[in-house]
Amino acid sequence: MSRHGYSGAALIEVLHTAQELFGYLSPALLKTIAHKLKLPPSRVLGVATFYHFFSLKPKGEHTFVVCIGTACYVAGGFGLVEKLEHRCAKAGHTTEDGKVSVETARCIGSCGLAPAVIYDGNVLARVTPEALNKELDKIGVK
């Protein structure tokens, strides 16, 4: 925060850094940020909930982000979402044991590789439901 001079205009940068450090934005964390940047807490929560990138809930050990941009949609991205929803959790949620989070993204810009999935930060190209099955087996999802 000091890097940005505790300026309210840097709120989004601060939220980015906070999420990187803590994994998600807890209510206590948001309150601290509001206090330090001298912003009303409502403004901080408003910004945090407006942008898809910020997560207010803790994430699972592994994260699958399925791209459902147009190219991936045409190439069968929804089939992958269905597979993950079937085996893990609904899109936007985490399994009860905290192992896997399933998310969707609106185009990750890897349309040449559709359908694409970001698995723990790495882009997997031309993913099939079978390939997903294999990855899930590897990390021991039932």
Place this chain on the structure above:
Amino acid sequence: MNAEDLREKQSEELARQQGLENRIYCCTAAGCISCGSDGVRQALAAEVDVKGLKGKVEVCGTGCMGLCSRGPLVLDSAKKKLYGNVTAADAPAIVSGQNHAGVAPATLAERSINLESPFFTRQTKIVLGNSGRVDPEKLADCIAAGGYQSLAKALEDMQPRDVIEEVRKSGLRGRGGAGYPTGLKWGLVAKQPAQTKYVVCNADEGDPGAFMDRSVLEGDPHRVLEGMAIAGYAVGAQQGYIYVRGEYGLAIQRLQNAIKQAEREHLLGNRILEQGFQFRIDLRIGAGAFVCGEETALIASIEGKRGQPRQRPPYPPASGLWGQPTLINNVETFANIPPIVEKGGEWFASIGTASSKGTKVFALAGKIANTGLIEVPMGMTLREILFDIGGGIPGKKFKAAQTGGPSGGCIPEQFLDTPVDYESLAKIGSIMGSGGLIVMDETSCMVDVARFFMEFCMDESCGKCIPCRAGTVQMHDILHRITTGEASPADLEMLKNLCTLLRETSLCGLGQTAPNPVVSTLKYFPEEYEAHIRERRCPSGQCKFAPEGQEVHA
């Protein structure tokens, strides 16, 4: 560094590169990296070390080479051979292959890609001129390729108004989609008497199916920085911001690196090239909101607020970031600036059509043989782009091409010979957009495509104005009912009315253009809607209907 040093540095680096026996280029754009090009690059470099070729052969990572569907790509510059689907195991063959003048081993030769194929020969590269030819992480490489020479020229030999005049003469229009004449916009900002002005680069490339801006930023970040600095000089701004999507990690990292390098060499910052001009560029990372591509929403987001658009006018050239005059252009627009300053506006205006000058970068995706990044002169027909360059549709029949993302329309087969420029696309109900071009074959259901885009707009509506907030929900609801076979003919009428309503009453571009995919599919594929509603049948077999008799929901 002053302009003299810059030229010296360029010739030095060029001489060094010419002294090498070979340079092996390995594509390290996001697409190829996700196919494992990092490993290929390391294996190539290790192989050069093992063979004791250091100082003779150089391996460099580059930006996007275009043919993403065949990644990872490696280019042998001495033999002018491009290899596709390269693995780390190919490294010895590629490195040693060039010592012996003979041909590459058979397996590799099979994967060599013909550089004389239409995919390469039909393109005209201005914006992507350096992409795939320079290492985006090395400033010296960019300088050798002519980087920052245009900035030096502008600062040394041109007045700000000359720069604007050159841009005006070039006929360059905004590449973000709407096509506003760039020279005119620059002139508006330059005219403002305010002391503090800003230059903003819109790199919030949110259209699903578009990855041009990302590739430009990853492949040649210095060109965008140079274009922005020239813009800053022309309009009298000292501060620039690049608003880049949070999803583009690699682009962010390369931009940060490029800004640091440029500042160290006095190509950005105070006293640029030892002249009296100063210009700083800072990055602002987006957080996943499509609407932030709209200029007033983007400004709100840079200010640290929710990215909601506001009423225009006042337009940003009059009152933008923190109430100051602000110039906002897209990545590709800025990337066009250095060549225009270097070669002159008339040269640029000689390319393209009467109303749309220059080239356009497209991201080819969907059901097409060659997916990837291409740059073609304005006015080329869709048929040439899709079938000559794109290589056609493997095994199926063409149904529609979608341009402009969720704000664009679907173009059916009868318009394939339409030249691609701003006006012609608008005439057939689509838009140029930022350059996503997605191809659909006969297995895609057009109603479902329309539903897909409406779902996108519904999710991404910022919620500020009611037509967009509530209208997108209603339209999505109707489209959903159509694709599940629960719609009545009255729903179709309602859908048409909503299209007009949203278009005419929404606050910003998102809501105004949200009906476009519906309008264009209704116009060109009415029989598909009819089949869904009257016959409960999906001609492409995509939609799953509830069994007969169960569709009645009270």
